[in-house]
Amino acid sequence: MVPPKLSVIDFSSKNLNSTSRSWITTCTEVMRALEEHGVFIATYDGVSQELEDEIFLASRDLFDLPIEVKLQNNMDTLYHGYTGQIPVMPLYESLGIENATSTQRVEVFTKLMWPSGNESFSKSALMFSKAVAEIYEKVVRMVGKSYGVEKECEPLIGSTIHVLRFQKYLRPDNQEKEENPIGIVPHTDISFITILYQMKEVKGLQIKTKEGEWIEVDPSPSSFIVIAGMD
Numbered sequence: 567m568v569p570p571k572l573s574v575i576d577f578s579s580k581n582l583n584s585t586s587r588s589w590i591t592t593c594t595e596v597m598r599a600l601e602e603h604g605v606f607i608a609t610y611d612g613v614s615q616e617l618e619d620e621i622f623l624a625s626r627d628l629f630d631l632p633i634e635v636k637l638q639n640n641m642d643t644l645y646h647g648y649t650g651q652i653p654v655m656p657l658y659e660s661l662g663i664e665n666a667t668s669t670q671r672v673e674v675f676t677k678l679m680w681p682s683g684n685e686s687f688s689k690s691a692l693m694f695s696k697a698v699a700e701i702y703e704k705v706v707r708m709v710g711k712s713y714g715v716e717k718e719c720e721p722l723i724g725s726t727i728h729v730l731r732f733q734k735y736l737r738p739d740n741q742e743k744e745e746n747p748i749g750i751v752p753h754t755d756i757s758f759i760t761i762l763y764q765m766k767e768v769k770g771l772q773i774k775t776k777e778g779e780w781i782e783v784d785p786s787p788s789s790f791i792v793i794a795g796m797d
Contacts (some may be wrong), residue, residue, distance in 0.1 A: 572773065572781060573599035574789075577608040582704050596705060597712035603781075605773050605793045608705075612697045613763075613788060620690035622765060625732045627687060628661060631679060636661060638678055646729055657736040666695035666730035695730045698761050698790070702726070705759060705792055722758075729757075735770060755795040762791040 573595060581592045599606035628636075633651075639661050641647030650659035665671040669692060676688040703723050710719035752774070764771060764785035771783040771791065783791060 572603060572783065573606040575599065575606050575608055577610040577612075577701060577704065577790075579611060582700075584707070590711075593708040593711045596708045600709070600794045603773065603775060605791060607783070607786075608701060608790045608792050609788055610697075610701055610790055611788060612700055613694065615787075617690060617693055617697070618787075620686065621694045621763075624687045624690045625734070627684070628679065628732055629659065629734045635679060639675070645731065658733070659736070660731050660733040662729050662731040663691065663695070664729055665727050666691065667699050667728050691730060695728055698730075698763070699728050701761055701790055701792065702728070702759055726758075755793055757795045760793040760795055762793065764791070 575592060575595050577592075580586055581588045583589060596606065636648045636650070636659075639648040641662065641664065643664075645660065646662040646664050648661050652658065663672060663675045672688050672692045672695070676684050676691075680687070706719050706723055707716060710716040762771065764783070766785050766787055771785075772780045773783060773793075774780050
């Protein structure tokens with residue numbers, strides 16, 4: 567039996583223009599992919615190679631900070647602040663920036679982590695957040711178009727607060743002896759839409775199909791994993 571594959575959908579500029587001929591086709595592809603697997607891969611040209619390099623460098627700098635500094639990122643909403651040091655997920659660590667498309671909020675987070683400032687971090691985090699927010703907005707409009715509720719989607723887009731989460735999964739010292747070698751336990755996202763971006767050199771993400779099969783998602787350049795959440 568041929569293993570299932572996730573849909574790969576072209577999110578280049580020409581297909582994101584709602585007045586172009588390809589818009590309706592892309593809307594249909596998105597709807598079918600989300601109905602089939604709840605997820606698809608978007609190839610997107612809105613993130614340059616330079617920005618990709620910068621955001622992963624910023625991520626490394628962030629996770630290299632002392633634990634007592636990272637713990638200062640304390641938020642009321644689960645997974646919006648610092649998450650780590652969890653016995654059932656010993657390999658997992660993450661930090662979030664709420665309202666990450668806001669210059670002010672990104673700068674507040676940057677000052678919290680680096681009191682003397684870190685201009686390169688705040689610049690790359692803000693640019694990357696805005697690029698991912700564009701994907702989110704297009705997906706919402708495409709879903710709305712497909713189901714005939716496009717106008718009703720505008721208030722949702724306008725009220726969305728984007729959270730940029732940096733995530734790190736440590737490699738176990740000895741995977742065969744490690745009691746819990748997974749980075750994070752199997753779960754379903756409760757956010758309306760989650761968009762993931764993986765390092766090209768690192769595999770790890772798996773998606774479970776409706777039939778119970780696990781699909782390993784191979785990271786590739788300029789590719790984002792778009793996941794429909796479930797509450």
